[in-house]
Amino acid sequence: MNCKEVINLMDGYLDGELDPVTNQTVEQHLRDCPNCDRAYKAHGMLMRAIGSASPYHKAPAGLRERIQFSLREEVAEQPMRDLSQPALRAYRRPQAGAKTVLVGTPWNWLALAAAIVVAAIITFNFVPRLRPGADQLLATQLIASHVRSLMANHLTDVASSDQHTVKPWLDTKLDFAPAVPDLSNKGFPLVGGRLDYLDNRPVAALIYQRRQHFINLFVWPIESNAANSTKTMSRQGYQLLHWVDSDFTYWAVSDVNANDLQTFKQDFDEQIHPR
């Protein structure tokens, strides 16, 4: 192998991409040829410099949320579009059977059909797993609302870290008056308030911050039959925490970890119901 050939293979050699035999031949040549060895060392240093000195453009904050939101929109649109397909299948399948079964023994077939209908109704209505629970639907809405609030520069309608600004503003817009505690000394500074629409009613959204993360706390008056329970959920990388007190139902949504959200709830509770 001459010097020209070795120089041509230099990049592959440095990248460790040559086959073992060629690799060994190049290695042998570099031991014997000081000129090529010098070129090899210089080229190697340049390559390491490219790798270590060229800046890596990490994704900016918010891009992830933006993508997740657009993916959810995509999924939400799809069932509408695809409905025609299952419809066709549902139509074809019984028809294929109809020619043989139905013509000969209609009553047996009808009995079978009736049995299927009964089974179907029972399954559909009484097996809860098949239907997305109300909580699941609400959780989806809550996350969508949280993501949207971070996307479109619409985090707050009233931006203020002062509870005495946020609370009166919300009180004038809503038919209820949620507490707006100041939690800045607990590490959850207030960012502002917003009106939102969830679960078929206007709700208050209080925005708190935890380090670089935002917490949307959605508040609305408690339903008379609401269960007095605390729930935690983790979906799509977001944490949800739900609780109620004597007047309101609360849903906190954020990408902070579950512990932080629990701490947030405790601090919130302690501020508005001091012992």
Next chain:
Amino acid sequence: MAVALPLKPTHASESGDFESDQKVVKFEVVKKREEQDHSQTGELTSFEETMLPHLDAAHNLAKWLLRNEEDAQDVVQEAYLRAFRSFGGFRGGNGRAWLLTIVRNTSYTLLKKNRAADFTVFDEEIHASSDESVGPATILEHSEDAELIKEAINELPAEFREILVLRHQEGLSYKEIADIAQIPPGTVMSRLARARGKLKEYLAARIGKEK
């Protein structure tokens, strides 16, 4: 629901009762739709778990190719949507390389639309202005200057920027690079060599100007 309509004539004439059949069909459709919803949510979760970890790599490649933050973000978002639509065709393996292929293609679509200049044939004459007095040692002295290297890479044509990013920042193999850049595996080495050679020239030219 219009779905059950085609059944009516057949069944009505045979049995005089199509009520129950209609219900069967209705149920099938509703149930299918639910299964679909469930499977779609499941698919989305699985897609996000596989692909979102590569968001930085996707953005990095798009930013180097487009040299513009706004375009890069738009392309990454579009690429994720395209990737989700064809996720069924992803057969495991290197998720990052698979995603980067889509990011690369989406970037080129925009590049071609916006800036035909990037695709003019690389003119050796125009760029062959390197200062011979700037030796490898001088280049190496400046090789930790991130801003200088960034500017020099940004001057290279897209096909060189792309291959340098894939190799030096993502550490991908020649085979993976060939798949992403859609070139024969045998040409990866020579293209890398040319890209590095050009980069060296540009660095030399810039350092020469500074002197």
